[in-house]
Amino acid sequence: xxxxxxxxxxxxxxxxxxxxxxxxxxxxxxxxxxxxxxxxxxxxxxxxxxxxxxxxxxxxxxxxxxxxxxxxxxxxxxxxxxxxxxxxxxxxxxxxxxxxxxxxxxxxxxxxxxxxxxxxxxxxxxxxxxxxxxxxxxxxxxxxxxxxxxxxxxxxxxxxxxxxxxxxxxxxxxxxxxxxxxxxxxxxxxxxxxxxxxxxxxxxxxxxxxxxx
Numbered sequence: 001x002x003x004x005x006x007x008x009x010x011x012x013x014x015x016x017x018x019x020x021x022x023x024x025x026x027x028x029x030x031x032x033x034x035x036x037x038x039x040x041x042x043x044x045x046x047x048x049x050x051x052x053x054x055x056x057x058x059x060x061x062x063x064x065x066x067x068x069x070x071x072x073x074x075x076x077x078x079x080x081x082x083x084x085x086x087x088x089x090x091x092x093x094x095x096x097x098x099x100x101x102x103x104x105x106x107x108x109x110x111x112x113x114x115x116x117x118x119x120x121x122x123x124x125x126x127x128x129x130x131x132x133x134x135x136x137x138x139x140x141x142x143x144x145x146x147x148x149x150x151x152x153x154x155x156x157x158x159x160x161x162x163x164x165x166x167x168x169x170x171x172x173x174x175x176x177x178x179x180x181x182x183x184x185x186x187x188x189x190x191x192x193x194x195x196x197x198x199x200x201x202x203x204x205x206x207x208x209x210x211x212x213x
Contacts, residue, residue, distance in 0.1 A: 032096040033154030041085045047101040059106045062116040105151035106135040131159040133169035152191045160210040168207035
């Protein structure tokens with residue numbers, strides 16, 4: 001189904017999006033957000049083909065261990081992500097403009113990210129069964145319009161509908177050069193995420209509790 005259309009989109013940054021300003025007039029009413037279910041694997045493929053940087057990784061860097069990722073090529077990673085979608089595994093949400101997919105947010109149960117689970121700098125902060133947001137990618141023609149914030153809100157709503165207890169993300173400082181595809185702290189804060197970073201950690205962890213039992 002369609003999880004979000006219109007409404008207030010927050011500002012933020014995604015892969016190459018940079019710090020956003022206020023959304024353009026009319027943008028909020030034009031953007032639709034939909035989870036990538038099996039019937040939308042073709043939409044994911046269209047988005048992938050149109051965005052080479054996304055296609056190279058196919059958002060598998062955190063889903064595979066480092067060894068698995070190193071042993072696969074681009075085609076293999078494309079195939080792995082598509083197979084997860086066909087199998088019914090949650091992978092993310094697409095943003096649409098005029099019926100075409102133009103933005104992506106990776107959101108899924110944390111345990112499906114095998115690489116993330118092994119990454120000590122972002123080790124679990126507690127035993128809460130969270131879903132994780134690990135990546136944003138926005139088509140260059142639609143950046144600086146607040147789409148990242150819209151994707152994040154849609155990702156949280158998707159997780160809620162699937163019974164998730166909480167969603168967390170791992171954003172970077174607004175002035176950071178690396179990992180910008182993981183989003184900015186301000187984007188998560190504007191979407192209602194709270195800082196739950198343990199003392200002594202250098203990487204931020206931000207979480208929203210969804211209320212599901």
